[in-house]
Amino acid sequence: MAWTSKVLVSITILALFVIDQGQGCQVSTGAQTTKDWWETAQLYQIYPRSFKDSDGDGIGDLNGITSKLKYLKELGVTAAWLSPIFTSPMVDFGYDISDFFDIQPEYGTLDDFRALIKKAKELDLKIILDFVPNHSSNESEWFKKSVNREKGYEDYYVWHDGKVNATTGEREPPTNWLQYFRGSAWEWNEQRQQYYLHQFAVQQPDLNYRNPLVVAQMKRVLKYWLAEGVSGFRCDALPPLFEVLPDAEGQYPDEVISGATDDAEDRNHLTVKYIENQPETIDMVYQWRTVLDDYQRIFGGDSRVLLIETYAPAWFTMQFYGNRTTNGAHLPFNFNLITVMEQNEFSAKNVQLAIDLWLNNMPAGRTPNWVLGNHDKRRAASRYGQEHIDAMNMLIMVLPGASVTYQGEELGMTDVEISWEDTVDPWACNSNPEIYEQYTRDPARTPFQWTNGSNAGFTDGPTTWLPLASDYDTINVETESQAELSHLKIYEHLGALRKSSQTLKYGSTKYQTLLENSFVVERILANEPTIVFAANFGNTVAYLNLLEFDKNLPESLKLLIRSVESTKNYNNRYGTTSLRLEPGEALVMSTEN
Numbered sequence: 001m002a003w004t005s006k007v008l009v010s011i012t013i014l015a016l017f018v019i020d021q022g023q024g025c026q027v028s029t030g031a032q033t034t035k036d037w038w039e040t041a042q043l044y045q046i047y048p049r050s051f052k053d054s055d056g057d058g059i060g061d062l063n064g065i066t067s068k069l070k071y072l073k074e075l076g077v078t079a080a081w082l083s084p085i086f087t088s089p090m091v092d093f094g095y096d097i098s099d100f101f102d103i104q105p106e107y108g109t110l111d112d113f114r115a116l117i118k119k120a121k122e123l124d125l126k127i128i129l130d131f132v133p134n135h136s137s138n139e140s141e142w143f144k145k146s147v148n149r150e151k152g153y154e155d156y157y158v159w160h161d162g163k164v165n166a167t168t169g170e171r172e173p174p175t176n177w178l179q180y181f182r183g184s185a186w187e188w189n190e191q192r193q194q195y196y197l198h199q200f201a202v203q204q205p206d207l208n209y210r211n212p213l214v215v216a217q218m219k220r221v222l223k224y225w226l227a228e229g230v231s232g233f234r235c236d237a238l239p240p241l242f243e244v245l246p247d248a249e250g251q252y253p254d255e256v257i258s259g260a261t262d263d264a265e266d267r268n269h270l271t272v273k274y275i276e277n278q279p280e281t282i283d284m285v286y287q288w289r290t291v292l293d294d295y296q297r298i299f300g301g302d303s304r305v306l307l308i309e310t311y312a313p314a315w316f317t318m319q320f321y322g323n324r325t326t327n328g329a330h331l332p333f334n335f336n337l338i339t340v341m342e343q344n345e346f347s348a349k350n351v352q353l354a355i356d357l358w359l360n361n362m363p364a365g366r367t368p369n370w371v372l373g374n375h376d377k378r379r380a381a382s383r384y385g386q387e388h389i390d391a392m393n394m395l396i397m398v399l400p401g402a403s404v405t406y407q408g409e410e411l412g413m414t415d416v417e418i419s420w421e422d423t424v425d426p427w428a429c430n431s432n433p434e435i436y437e438q439y440t441r442d443p444a445r446t447p448f449q450w451t452n453g454s455n456a457g458f459t460d461g462p463t464t465w466l467p468l469a470s471d472y473d474t475i476n477v478e479t480e481s482q483a484e485l486s487h488l489k490i491y492e493h494l495g496a497l498r499k500s501s502q503t504l505k506y507g508s509t510k511y512q513t514l515l516e517n518s519f520v521v522e523r524i525l526a527n528e529p530t531i532v533f534a535a536n537f538g539n540t541v542a543y544l545n546l547l548e549f550d551k552n553l554p555e556s557l558k559l560l561i562r563s564v565e566s567t568k569n570y571n572n573r574y575g576t577t578s579l580r581l582e583p584g585e586a587l588v589m590s591t592e593n
C-alpha cells in the first residue's frame with residue numbers, strides 16, 4: 001500500500017473513532033461505498049386527482065402530471081410515486097380498484113400513461129405506482145364473479161355465513177371486527193347469502209390471500225406494470241392483508257374491546273390482534289420482492305423497488321426489510337416524524353425520539369427513510385406550524401437514506417378547512433357533522449397551487465373537485481419561484497445539495513437535542529466538508545454551543561441554506577460557540593471554506 005493510501009485509511013479510521021467518542025446519538029458506517037439509487041433517493045408523492053388538470057374537468061390527470069415532470073426534476077426529485085391511477089368508482093378516490101390492469105378514464109388512457117413514462121425517462125425520473133393488494137372495488141369483475149360463485153372465483157374474497165343469535169334467532173356478522181372507516185368490517189350479500197370481509201369501506205371487499213389464485217393474480221398485476229416501465233411500487237395498507245386462520249369449525253375469534261374509546265363504531269374500540277400484522281403478510285412481501293428482482297434479472301435496468309405502507313409497531317414493520325437470508329421491501333415507510341408527534345407535542349426531544357425509534361430498531365445494513373406527510377395525514381405545515389416547515393424539509397433531506405415528500409409540502413401548503421357539505425372522504429362521510437373533522441383526510445388533498453391566477457393554475461375549468469386553499473395567492477409555485485427566498489427555493493437548494501454532497505450520500509450521522517428545544521444533525525465523511533443542520537423548535541431565542549455537540553467543529557461554519565424568516569446570509573460564516581437561533585430558525589451549514 002502506498003504511503004498516501006495508508007494515511008488516508010488511518011485518517012478515516014481516526015475520524016470514525018472520533019465520531020464514536022461523541023456525546024448524543026450517532027449512526028456510524030461513514031465509509032464511502034457505492035449506493036444504489038433508492039438508498040439516497042429523494043421521493044415525491046403525487047396525488048393525481050389534485051396535482052394538475054389538463055382537460056378542464058377540475059380533476060387532475062395523467063397529461064397534467066406529464067406536463068409538470070420538469071418541475072419535479074427541478075426540485076431534485078429522483079422518483080415520483082403516484083397514488084392509484086387505475087379504473088375505480090372512486091369511493092376511496094382510487095384506493096377502490098375495479099380494474100387493476102387499466103387506467104381510470106377521468107385520468108386518461110394507457111397511451112397517456114405510456115407518454116408519461118416516456119417523458120419521465122427522458123428526464124431521468126423514475127415512476128413508482130401504488131399497488132393496492134388488500135382489496136378491490138366491489139365493482140371489480142372478480143368480485144362480481146365471486147358473488148356468483150363462478151368457478152375459480154368462489155374464494156377470491158373472505159366469505160362467511162355469519163352467526164345466529166341464540167336469543168333472538170337473528171343472523172349476525174361472524175365477529176365484532178370493525179373496518180378502518182367506522183362500522184362493522186362485515187357486509188351481508190343478499191345474492192350470495194353470505195357476509196364478506198371489508199377492512200376498509202363496504203365497497204372495498206378484502207381479497208383472500210389464503211387462495212393461491214389471488215396470490216398469483218396479484219403477482220400478474222405487478223408484472224404487468226413492470227412491463228410498462230415502472231420503477232417499483234408503493235404497497236398500500238399492509239397490516240390488514242391477512243387475518244388469523246379460522247378454527248376447525250370455520251369460526252373467527254372476536255377482538256377484545258380496548259377501552260380506548262366509547263365510540264363502538266371506531267376501530268380503536270378494539271385491540272386489533274387477529275385482523276392485522278399477521279406473519280403471512282411479511283412472507284407475501286418477500287414474495288413480491290422476488291417478483292421484482294426476477295424482473296430485473298431478466299430484463300436488466302436499475303433496481304425496481306418496493307415501498308411499504310404500514311402503520312404498525314416496530315417489531316412488525318422492521319420485518320418488512322427482510323431477514324438474514326431473504327430480502328424484503330427496500331423501504332418500509334418510516335412515519336415516525338408524523339406519528340410520534342400525533343401522540344406527543346412537537347419538540348426537539350420528540351423529533352429525536354422519532355429518529356431514535358427508527359434507527360435503533362432498523363436491522364443492520366438496511367436503509368432508513370423519512371416521511372414528512374402524505375394524503376392520509378394533515379399537512380406538515382399545519383402539524384408542525386408554518387414556521388417549522390423549512391426546518392422539517394431540511395431535516396428529512398439531511399438525514400441519511402431516502403426522503404419522502406408529499407406534493408405541496410415543498411411550498412408549505414396548509415390544511416384547508418372543508419365543510420361537512422363539501423366533505424367527500426369516505427372515512428369522514430361514515431361519521432356525522434359533529435365528529436367528521438377527526439376522521440377527514442380531505443384537508444390535505446386539495447388542488448396543488450401552481451400560480452396565483454384562476455383556480456391556482458390547477459385547472460382551466462370553472463370548478464375544482466375539492467375547494468382550493470384560501471392562501472394560494474402567496475403559497476404557489478410561480479410566486480415562490482420569483483421570490484428571493486421561499487419554502488420552494490429552500491427545498492430546491494436542499495435537492496441540489498443532496499445531489500452534489502458526498503457527505504450527505506455517504507457520511508456518518510450524529511444528532512442531538514441541544515438546550516431546551518433545539519436540534520442538531522451532523523453528517524461527516526473523511527476528506528469532505530462536514531454538513532451541520534441546526535434548528536430552534538422552541539419559542540425563545542437559543543444560543544447554541546455546537547462544540548459541546550462536536551468538539552472537532554471549527555470556529556465558524558459557512559451558511560449554505562437558511563429558513564425563510566432567518567436574517568442570516570447565504571455563504572457568510574457564523575461562529576460555532578454561540579450560534580444565535582431565533583424561534584423557528586433553521587440552518588444548513590458546512591465546514592468548507
Ligand code: ISL
Pocket residue numbers: 092095096132180200236237309311375376377
Ligand atoms: O389513514 C390512516 C391513518 O391516518 C390509516 O389508517 C390508513 O387507513 C391506512 O394506512 C391505509 O391507508 C391506505 O389504504 C387505504 C386508503 O384509504 C388510504 O388512502 C391509503 O393510504 C385503503 O386503501
